[in-house]
Amino acid sequence: MASAPSDDDMFDQFLSNRGHETEAVGWDQSYNKLQCPDCGGLHDTAATECSVCGWVPDE
Incomplete structure (x- = not known):
């Protein structure tokens, strides 16, 4: 059974x-x-989130 595409x-x-x-x-x-x-x-290369604005890279 095929799944429906997500809203995204x-x-x-x-x-x-x-x-x-x-x-x-x-x-x-x-x-x-x-x-x-x-x-x-x-930021250092180990950063996972921006400490200035809180931005997080898309996964």
């Missing part, structure tokens, strides 16, 4: 059909640091 999958498909990117967002790199894509805060 349907929303991503809706956006991608209209030219929007729907890929998971991760850390940006700045030299040897991780950089938050939302606020630009710099």
Whole structure:
């Protein structure tokens, strides 16, 4: 039995059909640091969450 697509999958498909990117967002790199894509805060490479704005990378 096939499972129905999740609401997130349907929303991503809706956006991608209209030219929007729907890929998971991760850390940006700045030299040897991780950089938050939302606020630009710099963190050590072991960071799992932005200590400035609380952003967490998509899994």
